[in-house]
Amino acid sequence: MALKTAEVALAPVKSFDGPNGKKPKRVLSPRNIMLYGTLFVAAAYYLLPLYVMIVTSLKGMPEIRMGNIFSPPMEITFEPWVKAWATACTGLNCDGLSRGFWNSVRITVPSVIASIAIASVNGYALANWRFKGSELFFSILVIGAFIPYQVMIYPIVIVLRELGIYGTLTGLIIVHSIFGMPILTLLFRNYFASLPQELFKAARIDGAGFWQIFLKIMVPMSLPIFVVAMILQVTGIWNDFLFGVVFTRPEYYPMTVQLNNIVNSVQGVKEYNVNMAATILTGLVPLVVYFVSGRLFVRGIAAGAVKG
Amino acid sequence: MTGQAKAGRPNQLLRNLNSKIASIPMILTAVVIFLGGTVWTVFYSFTNSKLLPRLSFVGFDQYKRLWAAPRWIVSIENLAVYGVLSLIFSLVIGFTLAALMDQKIRFENAFRTIFLYPFALSFIVTGLVWQWVLNPEFGVQSVVRSLGWTSFTFDPLYTPSIVIYGVLIAALWQGTGLVMCLMLAGLRGIDEDIWKASRVDGIPMWKTYLFIVIPMMRPVFITTLVIIASGIVKVYDLVVAQTSGGPGISSEVPAKYVYDYMFQAQNLGQGFAASTMMLITVAIIIIPWAYLEFGGGRKRA
Numbered sequence: 001m002a003l004k005t006a007e008v009a010l011a012p013v014k015s016f017d018g019p020n021g022k023k024p025k026r027v028l029s030p031r032n033i034m035l036y037g038t039l040f041v042a043a044a045y046y047l048l049p050l051y052v053m054i055v056t057s058l059k060g061m062p063e064i065r066m067g068n069i070f071s072p073p074m075e076i077t078f079e080p081w082v083k084a085w086a087t088a089c090t091g092l093n094c095d096g097l098s099r100g101f102w103n104s105v106r107i108t109v110p111s112v113i114a115s116i117a118i119a120s121v122n123g124y125a126l127a128n129w130r131f132k133g134s135e136l137f138f139s140i141l142v143i144g145a146f147i148p149y150q151v152m153i154y155p156i157v158i159v160l161r162e163l164g165i166y167g168t169l170t171g172l173i174i175v176h177s178i179f180g181m182p183i184l185t186l187l188f189r190n191y192f193a194s195l196p197q198e199l200f201k202a203a204r205i206d207g208a209g210f211w212q213i214f215l216k217i218m219v220p221m222s223l224p225i226f227v228v229a230m231i232l233q234v235t236g237i238w239n240d241f242l243f244g245v246v247f248t249r250p251e252y253y254p255m256t257v258q259l260n261n262i263v264n265s266v267q268g269v270k271e272y273n274v275n276m277a278a279t280i281l282t283g284l285v286p287l288v289v290y291f292v293s294g295r296l297f298v299r300g301i302a303a304g305a306v307k308g
Numbered sequence: 309m310t311g312q313a314k315a316g317r318p319n320q321l322l323r324n325l326n327s328k329i330a331s332i333p334m335i336l337t338a339v340v341i342f343l344g345g346t347v348w349t350v351f352y353s354f355t356n357s358k359l360l361p362r363l364s365f366v367g368f369d370q371y372k373r374l375w376a377a378p379r380w381i382v383s384i385e386n387l388a389v390y391g392v393l394s395l396i397f398s399l400v401i402g403f404t405l406a407a408l409m410d411q412k413i414r415f416e417n418a419f420r421t422i423f424l425y426p427f428a429l430s431f432i433v434t435g436l437v438w439q440w441v442l443n444p445e446f447g448v449q450s451v452v453r454s455l456g457w458t459s460f461t462f463d464p465l466y467t468p469s470i471v472i473y474g475v476l477i478a479a480l481w482q483g484t485g486l487v488m489c490l491m492l493a494g495l496r497g498i499d500e501d502i503w504k505a506s507r508v509d510g511i512p513m514w515k516t517y518l519f520i521v522i523p524m525m526r527p528v529f530i531t532t533l534v535i536i537a538s539g540i541v542k543v544y545d546l547v548v549a550q551t552s553g554g555p556g557i558s559s560e561v562p563a564k565y566v567y568d569y570m571f572q573a574q575n576l577g578q579g580f581a582a583s584t585m586m587l588i589t590v591a592i593i594i595i596p597w598a599y600l601e602f603g604g605g606r607k608r609a
Contacts, residue, residue, distance in 0.1 A: 039408055043422045049437040049481065050425075056440065068451040069441065122334040129327035137331065137338045144342030146594050148542050150566040150583040154352075154361070154576065155345035178337050185334060210326035239430030241545040246571065256432045260549050263436050276440060283433040290428035291421075298424070298489055 057081060057277035064272050080273035084281055088274055090261040091250065097278050099251075100258030103169070104238055104285075107254055111173045112233040115180035116226065122181070123188025124214050128200055138185065145182035153246055160247065167249040175247050176237050184229050191225045192218060224296075231293050232300035235286040255282050346587065353580035361576055370581035380582065383560045386472045390479070390561070391540040397480055398536055399529070402487025407517060409488070410495045420492075424485035431482065435549025438478035439465060465551055468558035475550055475559060479543070487532055494528030495521070530597065537593045541586055562586050 052069050057080050059073040086096040093099065125131075126138055156175060160166040165174070195218070203213045219226075244254040253261070259282045263275045290297050356366045374380050405423060409416060426434065441447050444463035452460040464474030498521055506516040522529070544563035551559040562582060570579035 035408060035411055035413065039405075039413065039419055042405060043419060046422050046426060046481065046485070049441055052441055053437055064446065068454055069443075069446050070451055118333045121330045125327040125330045125334075129324065129330075131324045131327055131331075134327075134331060137335050140338040140343055141334060143594075143598075144338065144346075146538050146590055147342065147346055148563065148583065148586040148590055150542075150563055150570075150579075151349050151587045152341060152345035153583075154570055154579070155348045156341065158361075159340075177333075178341055181334060181337050210330070235428055239432075241430065241432050241548070242567070246567075256430050256545075259436070260432050263439075264549070264552060272440065272446070275436065279433050279436045283429045286428040286430070287425065290425060297428070 053276045053280050057084075057273055057280055059273050061271060061273060080271070080277040081281070083271075084262075084274045084278035088262050088271075088278060089268075090253075090258055090265065093250075097255060097258060097262070097281055100253055100255035101281070103248075103252055103258075104255040106169055107172055107176070107244075107252075108234060108237045111176035111180070111237050112230060114173060115177040115184060115233055116229050118177055119181050119184030119229070120188045120219070120222075120226070121214065122185040123190075124192050124218055126185065126189040127192035128213075128218075129210060138189070141182045142186060149179070149242060153242075157246070166247070167252070169248065169252050172243060172247045172252070172254075175243050176233075176240070179243070180233055180236070184233070187225060187229055187232075188222075191222055195221060227293075228296055228300045231289055231297050235289055235297075235300075238285050349580050350584050350587070353577065353584045355577055355580075357576040357580070359574045359576070366577075370577045371585075374578060374581045374585070377578075379557050379560055380562075380565055382557050383562045383565050386559060386561055387540070387543075390472050390476055390543065391537070393473075393476055394479055394483070394540060395533065395536055397476070398484050398487045399532065401480065401484045402532070403491045403522075405484065405488040406491035406495055409492055420489070423488050426482045427485045429482065431543075431545035432549040434478050434482040435546045435551075438474070438481070439550050442474055442477075466555060468555050471551055471555065471559040475543075475547060478550060479546055482546075483536070483539070487536070490528060490532050490535075491525075494525040497528075498524060530600070534593065534597050538590060541589050541593075562589075 055072055056064065056069060058076045058078070059067075060075065060077050060079070063074060084096060085098050085101075087094055088096045126134055156178075157166060160171040160174070163171075165171040199217060199221075200213065203217055208216070238254075239256060240254065241256045241260070244257040248254070248257075259278050262278055293300075352361050353370055354365050354367060355362060356364055356369065409419060413419070442449075442463065442465050444450065444461075444466055449460060449462045452462070464470045464477070502520060502524070503516070506520060511520075542563055543561055544567065547553060547559055547561050547564055553560045553564055562585065566579050566583045566586065569575045569582065
């Protein structure tokens with residue numbers, strides 16, 4: 001090949017550089033300094049806000065007023081964290097973020113289970129049991145993922161009101177299941193379609209039906225994709241703000257909404273340390289999911305990025 | 309597959325029935341919520357609904373009022389500035405980071421983790437953190453001033469003319485990690501031989517990227533573009549958390565306009581008209597892409 005001859009032709013020239021015959025790689029070449037320099041600067045930029053959040057949340061208010069936001073705390077105090085969790089005020093309530101946290105848990109857990117259950121069955125039906133019109137409905141569903149939520153919010157308010165569940169957690173759970181459906185269905189449909197068809201056929205010959213094949217063959221074979229879907233949904237639903245504001249009442253506000261209300265409340269002295277502690281607390285669940293799940297998270301968000 | 313299913317089994321109807329029953333949630337969502345909801349909103353945008361939706365048609369009045377509203381104009385301008393810049397910067401930064409990460413560097417995992425973690429955080433968290441970092445009394449401005457440069461001014465969130473750039477900084481911090489991941493995946497898909505060939509021919513690296521690799525990554529770029537663009541139109545939480553649309557109305561965005569008119573100003577007609585405009589914007593982005601992806605060439609089955 002032309003490539004190889006060219007490399008050979010270059011070899012003698014390179015051998016002057018040093019004993020290594022192959023391409024010489026100097027550790028401190030200008031290229032490497034540039035490369036790692038840029039990467040470290042970029043990494044510093046991405047890490048800075050996290051650092052600022054943490055140090056601010058550990059300082060007392062006098063120290064914040066004195067120093068700058070980058071200086072490490074002189075006296076570490078956990079009081080802001082306690083206050084953010086237990087006694088910070090939103091409106092009339094002064095029970096901190098804890099209420100929002102438990103609301104978010106009560107919203108996220110059922111929403112994740114419901115949306116994955118529905119979407120996996122949908123995906124399975126679409127991949128293995130197509131019926132007339134199934135692809136059409138699926139297309140509408142996927143196109144729907146691109147429609148701004150604002151366009152559909154009000155009709156949903158009306159539907160939920162008619163059903164008598166507007167403002168309740170149930171209503172919000174249904175909304176999350178609806179909006180999780182396009183991307184999850186797509187995810188499951190593609191995954192089930194990629195499984196060997198022989199398995200499906202064999203099961204049918206053995207007389208297994210729709211649900212039997214799903215529960216006994218498809219689900220056990222698809223645990224990785226279920227995990228990906230779960231990561232996608234947990235982080236997505238936990239981070240949701242718009243639906244939480246629109247579809248629930250203040251006593252059911254999820255953590256993100258409550259956080260925004262605590263920090264951006266106009267009355268009173270701004271307690272920046274409490275605000276930052278509250279912000280970290282709210283970000284903690286998705287961050288833990290992110291660090292624990294690693295590469296699966298990347299797969300999940302790459303699949304679900306359109307949902308953002 | 310469908311063909312085989314139709315191979316004259318007696319209980320075919322029953323089996324399809326199961327599948328149909330299982331698909332009821334999907335069908336309802338697609339038809340009632342997505343299709344019905346959208347049509348409903350567009351339909352009611354031609355009425356003068358105030359507190360409650362009602363059927364008294366006023367033609368394009370809501371749209372005329374919308375485009376005469378200074379706040380809407382500001383929202384659109386902001387969206388345009390924010391949109392164009394965040395497209396350019398997230399693609400450039402995302403691609404640059406990905407290209408750097410693709411140089412067989414050490415600690416690749418650590419760097420990737422650092423660049424991507426902001427994406428796990430919500431826009432509310434992102435907005436609040438950057439509100440704090442950009443706070444002129446304590447944040448970057450005061451730090452630089454305390455270093456001796458006392459006239460240094462950097463308070464984007466408090467200056468109407470540049471507030472949208474403050475939002476942009478936060479948005480880029482949150483979103484570029486994802487772009488980097490997508491780009492990195494694209495770069496990893498490039499055949500190693502391309503690099504060898506260009507090295508042999510003595511083409512400088514930047515030229516190889518610009519004229520060979522980037523054109524080869526066209527599908528990745530288009531997908532990323534669509535993802536970023538449809539996110540831009542929806543931008544809402546970030547602005548709410550970071551500036552609440554202020555100072556004044558200088559950082560308003562369309563999504564916030566819709567929400568405020570629907571749920572706070574009790575002026576549903578305006579909200580519907582504004583959200584229809586958002587829908588049109590998204591359609592302008594999506595239709596050409598869908599045509600390229602699924603129409604014309606028929607690349608995907």
